[in-house]
Amino acid sequence: MLLHYVLRRLAFFIGAMFIASVLIFVLIRAAGGNVAAVVLGRDASPEAINALATEYGLDRPWAVQYLDWITGMMGGDLGQSFRTGESVADLVVSRLPISVPLAGAGLVLAILIAIPAGTYAARNAGRSSGTLIALISQIGIAVPVFWAGVLLSLLFGVQLGWLPTGGWTPWNVSVLGAIQSLVLPVLALGLVMAASLSRYVRTAVLDVMNQDYVRTARATGMSQTRALLTVGLPNAALPIVTFLGLLIAELIGGTVIIETVFSLPGLSRMILSNVAAREVIVVQSTVMLIIVFVMFVNLVVDLLYGLLDPRIRVAG
């Protein structure tokens, strides 16, 4: 049964990736415009542009181009930039030292705030303190992440002058500088995500607190904290794990916006500029990598879910 469940999920994973790859391939091509024209600039003749497009292989039928790309992807070849000849893998790797710390630290910050805050709000539900936390998170959910970034850079960058309002100092130039350029973006991302996460934690804990097993544990004389920790938490883990999957998607969206707010040359700004230049291979491959990552997280969450909840394993 368990093996059957895992196999089904894997099959879905592969099918979904195929659909996603076709979607992204068609969408970026339907955009019109081509990289050859962008490279050659405004005074180039249409003939010269067609010649370059042919050189790039962009005149081949879409099906051929797709097969070429997807077989390369499956063999681990992400292709290369038309303009510079740099491999997409190198391009992606060069942006990771910005995007990964940003997203990672943002997520960790969100979790560090949300779990205690959400638990506290649940345990004090109905009291003013709990309501206050719930209200704060309700407001936090309403704050667009870019505005959070703008406010933080106004306060800490412009008014107090403690941190840069934007821009990126590479790690190899100054580690301190790199950390400084990440502090505000991480804060903005982490705080906004903490708002929705804490609300979810609160609901989950409230739910668990009223389950029979926790009540039973309480009836045996266990303190509420102890009951929650020993019996409640393992049970609450399930919906939180689901939510983490969704959170990853939110994290990626937030990172795109925050990198723009703070002019960080990360992965998403790379995608943006390559969409603008119609570097179709760079866009396709990078977006596919992200989709594979998100789907992989979903797959792992799904499998964990199956392991944690026997009902799903059997029914699924």
Added chain:
Amino acid sequence: MPQADTSNQNATVPEASPHRRRRRRISNASLLVGLALTSVFFIIALVSFFYVPHDPNMPDVRNRLLPFGSPGHLFGTDVLGRDIASQLMVGAQTSLLVGVGGAAIALVLGTIAGLAAASSGKLVDETIMRGADVLLSIPGIVTALVLAATIGSGAGTTILALTAFFTPSFTRVIRSAALTVLEENYITAARLYGRDRIFILARHVVPNIAGVMIVQFTLYFAVGILVESSLSYLGVGVSRPSMSWGLILNEAQQQVGVSSPLAMWPGLAIVLVVLGLNLLGDGLRDVLDPKLNGRRS
């Protein structure tokens, strides 16, 4: 991409406790505050169709970057001397249009797909739900970026992008709500009477999940406003001569730098409206859907 907060659906609070009563009061307060903020937003958006103090696109460069409270320009002017108050008002129009448009189309599609999944056999159900999963796993913002490049930016594109984000989520919610209703005894009874599927869905299921639909609509309306402003902020949403709160911020940052006071007003407007809609949604949930507050077995 922000997700609508659907978590409260599972919330349970012991009945007949003092907490329960307080919760009821809080949800009443939520409803009132939410209703108030939402009404102000609707009124401003509707008024802007008939009256704005200035043409939000008309430049007046000699009066550029006037501060808050300048005579004739309550919220000041932007880099070309265009009136910010008027831009905020017309921006409310776009938020309203795109938020309602995206949430409504997704609601219709999601309801159809969700009901089909809930009432059909396993194969249809699986296909629909797995399709929804694929759509959910493509980062929405990436789709929107590519979509904006593909068909150009604008309110229409943004609504399309929102529909693509929201439909799978709606499908999930509607399906699970419909499944609960379909388990009820009277549905079995109706089946025994020989009622066909469409009749049962239209007559018994839809009215019973209407509360869920309204609540979800309100919450996704709010998310739609957040997403729309984010896309316009990134420069792939609405562009002039249309106006959007995100676009005001985008222009302020590109042209004046991040320290521009212009960045305050659209941000504040977004927070108030989204907060209002979320509070309204929460309040409505408690009023329309008392079952959801009951204990789950």
Added chain:
Amino acid sequence: MYHRIQLRRRRKSTALAAAAMAIAVALPATPALAEVADSPRADDAAIVLAARQDPGTLDYVKSNLTALRLWVPGNVMEPLVYFNADGTVSPGVAESWEISDDRQTYTFTIRQANFSDGSPITAEDVIYSLEAMSQSPVVSNAAAHHAVEDIEKLDDRTVRVTLSRPSQNFWRGMGDVAGLIQPQAAADQIATKPIGSGPYRITEYVSNSHIAFEANPEYWGEQPEITSVTVRIITDGTAGLNAIEAGEIDASPVNTVDLWEQIVNRGLDEAYRLVTFPQAGEPTYAVVNSNVDHEIRKTIAMTLDRQAFNDAFGAPWGVENTCTFGLPHYPWYEPASEESCPYPYDMEQAMTRIAENGWGDIPLEYASLSDVPDLSLPADLMIPLMQAAGFTVERNAMDLARYSQLIFQGRPPQFDVTIMAGPGEPTQWACSDPQNGGWSTYCSAEYTEALAAADQALSQEEYVKHMKEASAILREDAVIIPIIAKAGVGLYHPDLVGFIEPRVGVAIEFAPMSWQ
């Protein structure tokens, strides 16, 4: 209980709003002008400069990128001659030169000196360099060599160039990129480490990171005071300004228009030395499709409030109103005036003309770029002005790639009106075949003839006269309608002196600079 919660809620949200207001109101406070600290590099005779763009390649024969032309010519590579700002000509690789009376024979005497790799400059190297340039894919480089009929070596240090007709473009080109001299033997390393005879040589170029220079010990002239120069590539403009404020860099020699307002707001134009120079600048101009009736084109020109475009950039320096297509340092350039503007801003007349002729019913498609802020801002200004005058304007906003497809490569280009900025070279509008008008749709035999006459002019006066004629034809036709000329804007540490206006194209020369 109920009331208490209500109250708290209200208090909370008023407090939040108040905090937000407080931040907003406190904002306009300008940061105090800090005393600029001494550069830590001053004692080492070194400077670090910021560049916005990575050149990708240093091959100046094949690439026309400003990112390359700012640093390599003039510092590493030398042209045959230098044209100074005052109109005089100084020796470069050519120690002396002789021009025949018919201006068709140029005899250059080569300086007895070495390239930075120690090899002597030979007549063969000069011939090789000029011939390579004549094959350049960069139109303006090759154009300088169009009239060249023959290049021959008279002796080891003398080269004679024979032209088929007099050509001002040739002579000007010998003082520009088209006249840079490289050793034939080192031609294969031109992309990463070009060799020249200038005061500096390249020690390292790391793509997307930096270009490093040091003083060239083989240089024929006086050794420069600054011995080490690093050009750091900081693509984000704000980050570049942060770096200059933090003292990490000593100068940002070219700052694009999107940063000007920030420079003013941060007080950098007061604290640092701001230089504006036309060479690295560019005009912003409207383009009205030549299909559109001439009278309507004239009327569109009348809706252009040049001063408004000028003010929109938010800096009191760097922009000049103009009706002349060109850069302000060209000898024939004229700033905006009654004489040089055939259709000056006149909203009332425009409104009358539109109303009388019923032009308001003709829809005009305005193609605007959505992802290039220095062009979308002028479009935001121009469209409402045209509408206010009575035109029906439909805005078609698109990104650069789509714009390239529909307009630059579209045949015929898909627009009625658009706005553009770019090189100020007037020869780009020359058009010999009316079927092949290029993206601007402008094709005028008269204009093209005037340009050719200017090229063949025998004297400076004659050249200027013909260029003025060409310029007048262009502005009368109102297809290409100049609005403003933006200058190159540089920021320098107050102790770093010696900036001179570029002599070789847009090149920023390091040699005259020094720490005070």
